[in-house]
Amino acid sequence: MNENLATNANLAMYSAMAVITLSMLAYALYLAGLVPARTASRDAQRSEVLVGAEGETPSPPAATPPGALAGSDEVPLRARKAGAIAQLLAGLGALLLVASVALRGLAVHRWPLGNMYEFGTFAAMSVMVFFVAWSTRRDLRWLGLFITAPVLLLCGLTTTVWYTQASGVMPALQSYWLVIHVTIATISVSVFTLGAAVAVLSLVQARVETSGKPSLLDRLPSSKALERMAYGFHVVGFPLWTFTVIAGAIWARQAWGSYWNWDPKEVWSFIIWVVYAAYLHARATSGMRRTQATWIALAGFACIIVNYAIVNVYFVSQHSYSGL
Known part of the structure; x- marks a missing residue:
């Protein structure tokens, strides 16, 4: 093991956490900056209604593309600046996480997915990389806070509760399947994490739309789009x-x-598969409300958390390689 590279990997991780924290705060400032624009937009809509009541036909509002921020051309300059800074910091945080994963792998001379710390770091990196890459195709500043916050929480847990010193792995893990199986598992969990964040927002947005009360979420995409x-x-x-x-x-x-050995890890992996299969089936079933199907998807993500944070730590199995 190269101790210098392992130390640099940890420093890159700590630096990424600091940068992502700043990015999260900038995203929060961006959302806060939408409040005046939201109020002005609502006042303008009221004026159009009054004009229409006097006999004139108000022009219909322009359609918002799916997933786009409503009224993005009305975002105040201060909020736009905060959003731009947040995006830059998110990109830098993603690069630092990539550096941390790469340095860890070089330090231990293997694929860096041999324990819970490395799995968590790789998952955080994947979420940030996917989000930053996705942000290059559409405006996702409204989503940044809800992505950076869980990523920062994951990084905090990996560096404190689940941290493992850089070392080799047991013979059972010295296989090319570590690269294939665990990498795809980590990527799929990262995609599910993005889906869970958007799913929670869709449920909250649906409740806000039903209540009819003014909210900051008025500027976010509709619940159906989410x-x-x-x-x-x-x-x-x-x-x-x-x-x-x-x-x-x-x-x-x-x-x-x-x-198949009925190992706790195998069983929970299959449970996760069943729950997500049930979600996709419910989503495609006529008569099933989409909000109900979304709750099934969130149940699947809850199973992922149990599988990672509880089964890995407290269940004795053939997959007990967390290093804790």
Whole structure:
């Protein structure tokens, strides 16, 4: 093991946490800056209603593209500056996480997914990289706070509760399946994390729309647009998780002589697959409300948290390699 590289990997992780914290605060300032614009927009809508009541036909509002911020041309300059700074800091934070993962791998001379600390770091990196790359295609400043906050929480847990010193891995993990199986598992969890964040927003937005009360969420995409966006993430994540389960069974056959051993980790991985399959089925079933299907998707993400934070730590199994 190269101790200098391992130390630099930790420094890159701490630096990423500091930068992502600043990015989260800038995203919060951006959302706060939308409040005056929201109030002005609502006053303008009231004026149009009054004009229409006097006999003139008000012009219909311009359609907002799916997933786009409503009234983005009315965003105050101060909010736009905060959003731009937040985006730059998010990109820098993603690069620092990439550096941390790369340095950790170089330090231990293996693929850096051998314990919970490395899994958490890789997952945080994947979420940030996906979000930053996605942000280059559409305006997602409104979503930044709800992505950086859970990423920062994950980084905090990995560096405190789940931290493991850089070292080698047990013989069972010295396989090319570590690269294939665990990498795809981590990527699928990252996609599900993005989907869960948007799904929560869609449920909150649906409640706000039902209440009819003014809210900051008036400037965010509609609940239907958010729900479709969350569904898109789950459509991508589910095949990846399916591959994860199948690849894990193949690796188990090579390592332990059986495709299925009723190991707690295997069981919970299958439970996650079943819950997300139920969500996709419910989402495609006529008569099922989409908000109800969204709750099933969030139940699937809750199962992921249980699988990672509880099963890995408190269940004795053939997958007990967390290093804690």
